[in-house]
Amino acid sequence: MPRAIDGMKECIRCHEIKPVSEFGRNSQAYDGYRGDCRECVNHRRTVRRKQKQELERKRETRRMRKERKARKELEATRRKSAAQKAEYHRRNKPSINARHRANYLSRNNPGTYIITNTITDTVYVGQSVQPESRWRQHRRALRKFNHYNTLFQKAWNQYGESAFIFEVVERLPLQVSKDVLKIAERELLHKLIREGKKVYNK
């Protein structure tokens, strides 16, 4: 190890001979100075810092690459499951359609109906492919005071909901046409009028 001579010392790294003021202190060293000069110490610190930064950058790149890959995988998985769903529907189209049709038909039970004001014995005559849900529609409109039949609405306001009863008069086949339903309704209306029944229908 080169020692300080006449205030000068050789650096163990760059091997330049520099004044001892260019060296850091080290109480453990035999001459009280570090073996490497300040410049070399600083240079090594800079190099280490850059190496650390480089390592950090590489780690970040790896992390981002991994994330991108995972995101692509997720998208592919979603595409695949959407395709499987479409394929399932394509393959099972007849049975799915049959199920939908069965549902549709089970909800439908066409027929004519009357809504009777039990106090005045006045009736509203109607027809529908779904008389029960039609009754719900009537009630919804009446409760909001916007039923298109003003006579019926007036009576509803006057006597209250509890005065009215709903009943299906005649059930017709599932596949019955709208025209046939309308004829059945008109026949029922005229029959009731002939019998002297008061009606809300105009």
Ligand SMILES: [Zn+2]
């Ligand atoms: Zn040096």
